[in-house]
Amino acid sequence: MKELPKQDPINKFRNINGPLTIIFFLAWLLIQCQPKEKNIVSTSSILLDETSLFNFEDCVSDVEFIPLLAPKDSLINLSCRVHELVVNDKFYYASRCHNDLSIHCFDLAGNHLRSWNRKGDGPEEYPSLHGLMVENNDLYINTGRGTIVKYGLPAFEFKEQIQLGDFDFVPTVSFISPNRFLISSEPSGNERNKIFHEIQLDSKNSKTLPVSSLPYSGELNPGLLAQMEDRHLLSFGLSDTIYHYHEDSTTIYTTLDFGDKSIDQVDFELEGGAFMEKVLLSQNYAFNTGHISISDGTLKLLAYGIQKNPDFNRDDLSTFPFYDVFIHPDTGMKKIAKALMDVRNKSYSRDGYFYQVMQQEDWQRALDKSYFGKHENKLLQSIQRLTDEEDPIILKYKIAF
Numbered sequence: 001m002k003e004l005p006k007q008d009p010i011n012k013f014r015n016i017n018g019p020l021t022i023i024f025f026l027a028w029l030l031i032q033c034q035p036k037e038k039n040i041v042s043t044s045s046i047l048l049d050e051t052s053l054f055n056f057e058d059c060v061s062d063v064e065f066i067p068l069l070a071p072k073d074s075l076i077n078l079s080c081r082v083h084e085l086v087v088n089d090k091f092y093y094a095s096r097c098h099n100d101l102s103i104h105c106f107d108l109a110g111n112h113l114r115s116w117n118r119k120g121d122g123p124e125e126y127p128s129l130h131g132l133m134v135e136n137n138d139l140y141i142n143t144g145r146g147t148i149v150k151y152g153l154p155a156f157e158f159k160e161q162i163q164l165g166d167f168d169f170v171p172t173v174s175f176i177s178p179n180r181f182l183i184s185s186e187p188s189g190n191e192r193n194k195i196f197h198e199i200q201l202d203s204k205n206s207k208t209l210p211v212s213s214l215p216y217s218g219e220l221n222p223g224l225l226a227q228m229e230d231r232h233l234l235s236f237g238l239s240d241t242i243y244h245y246h247e248d249s250t251t252i253y254t255t256l257d258f259g260d261k262s263i264d265q266v267d268f269e270l271e272g273g274a275f276m277e278k279v280l281l282s283q284n285y286a287f288n289t290g291h292i293s294i295s296d297g298t299l300k301l302l303a304y305g306i307q308k309n310p311d312f313n314r315d316d317l318s319t320f321p322f323y324d325v326f327i328h329p330d331t332g333m334k335k336i337a338k339a340l341m342d343v344r345n346k347s348y349s350r351d352g353y354f355y356q357v358m359q360q361e362d363w364q365r366a367l368d369k370s371y372f373g374k375h376e377n378k379l380l381q382s383i384q385r386l387t388d389e390e391d392p393i394i395l396k397y398k399i400a401f
Contacts, residue, residue, distance in 0.1 A: 046327055048286065049259045050307050052336045057373035059326060059335045061400035062353075065382035066110045067393045068093060076104065076115060079390040083357055084132045087350045091394065092132055092139070093357075101129045103139070105154075110385075110394065116156040118149075124158035125149070133175050142173040148181070164199050165206055174225040174232060182232055182245065184223025187213045195223045196234055196245070209234070209250045211243050221290030226349075228294050235301070237290035242299070254299075254329050261286035261305060283308040283321055295349035298399050301325040302343065306336055317342050318365060326399045333401045340371055340395075356395045363393055 068091070070076040080095030090113065091106040102117040118125045130144035138159065141149045148162040162181075164170060169186035176182055179201040187193035196209040213222060213236055221237035231246035233253055240262075244253035263285050279285045283305055291302035306323040313319045322339040324347075341362055348355040358366070363379060366372055372379055382393050 044329065044332070045255045045257050046329075046332065046334060047257045047259055048303060048306060048325055048334065048336065049261065052334050053307060053323075054335050054337055055373060056337045056340070056371055057375060059324075059337050059399055060375075060397045062398040063372070063375045063378065064396040065358075065379045065393050066091075066108070066396060067382045067386045068104075068106055068391055069110050069112055069385065070104075070387050070391055071112055072387055076102070076112070078104070078392055079359055081344050081359060083392075084129065085346070085348050085355065085357055085394075086132045086134045087348050087355050088134055092134055093392075094129055094132060096129060101126070103129075103132065103141075114154065116151075118151070118156070118158070123161070130171060131173055133173065135175050135178075140173070140175070142170065144170055146170055148173060162201065165197075169222075171222055172225050174227050176230075182225060184225065184234075184236075186222050195236070196225075198245075198248075207248070209243075209245060211250060221343075224290050224292050226292045226294045226299075233292055233294060233299070235288065235290050235292040238287050239290065240288060242292065242301075254327070256288055256301075256303075258286040258303075258306075263287065281314055283312060289322070289343050291343065291347060293347040293349045293354065295354055296352035297328060297330060298352075298401075299327040299329060300347055300349070300354055300399075301327070302339060302347075303336075318361075328401050331401070335399065335401070338371075340366055353396050353398050358393045358395050360390050360392075 068078055070078055078093065078095060080097035082096040084094045084096070086092040090108065092103060093106065094101065094103045100117055101119045102115050104115045105113045107113060119127070121127050126141045126143055126149045128143050128145065129141055131142035133140040134153070137153045139151045139153055143149060146164045146167045148164065150159040150162060151157060152159055164181065164183060167185045170183050171186065172184040174182045176198070181199045183197050183199060184195050185197060187195055192212040194208045194211065195213045196211050198207045198209070200206065211234055223234065223236045226233040231244065234243040234245060240256045242253045242256070244251050261284065263279060286303060286305035289302045289304055293300045303323045303325050305321050307321060309319055309321045311319055312321065320342060322342050324337050324339045325334065326336070327334045341356060345356060363383065366379065367376065370376060383389070
């Protein structure tokens with residue numbers, strides 16, 4: 001049996017390990033109401049409802065299944081519900097369930113190239129791992145503790161430790177330039193907090209963006225970023241607005257409308273347990289979970305509750321009604337598909353494609369439900385190539401409108 005790590009106190013609420021934790025976090029988060037930001041005008045609104053539902057196979061034009069092939073008889077452990085992935089000319093993968101926090105490099109066919117590990121509390125080590133970035137043969141590790149550790153590739157030699165500022169927790173970091181980073185910080189207290197900041201290393205200045213979180217949103221998604229060339233999109237749990245940040249300017253990129261499944265403001269007055277039962281467990285409401293990515297102009301979000309699941313089981317997270325939402329903001333076209341993975345699984349993007357890490361339980365559930373339809377044989381061929389059936393498979397696909 002694979003050993004699970006001792007939990008990092010700074011991340012005790014972020015490694016979501018069960019349905020009940022999700023329920024309480026969502027209920028706690030949902031009892032707060034989010035007014036619109038002032039002085040920012042929306043230019044478009046996207047209606048998200050059952051009329052845009054499709055099977056996965058009817059959303060995509062191209063699908064690949066890429067097994068991550070660990071060397072035989074190695075001690076490399078890749079099976080983990082909480083992981084990080086970078087996609088460029090290679091795959092860089094790190095799992096966060098195991099004590100070593102190793103980083104593994106694969107070619108785009110899934111063949112293992114090398115692994116690195118400098119976990120520790122020393123001056124040239126990383127004490128924890130909450131995100132990876134690769135830029136110009138440099139690998140950046142977000143420690144989550146207000147610092148980034150930079151290494152050179154492929155030798156993984158230490159280059160520098162970058163101080164982001166005095167933040168209790170920094171869940172998300174995105175690269176603007178070697179001297180500029182965009183980050184989200186953990187909200188504090190029970191008030192709305194401005195959680196997005198641009199950090200300028202050369203001037204040692206930081207700029208806080210005019211986007212406020214919900215109270216307690218840090219317990220689920222305090223702030224997530226999607227990079228599109230030299231600009232960023234900003235999202236967080238329950239926000240009906242996707243923001244755009246470019247050249248020191250914050251504007252609204254698009255707004256989301258869940259129609260008659262939008263949360264009724266009267267329900268925000270309910271006590272936590274009653275609210276959880278009526279809004280979350282009833283499946284009567286729909287909302288944005290905060291997950292966001294964009295590829296070649298196609299926006300991807302993860303929403304909850306677009307349609308009820310008749311097999312819903314509050315003790316089984318895989319039955320919660322999560323939906324992948326694909327939007328082309330320029331045309332307003334959208335497609336919505338039942339999500340195979342849940343809020344613990346990020347989506348990644350590059351060159352018009354989206355990528356997701358499927359662990360064994362994910363692809364087994366996909367086979368049980370015939371989720372991939374006519375593409376299922378490709379998945380079966382990929383499974384046969386795995387060195388170990390517990391190792392992950394990268395799902396790569398392009399959306400067709």
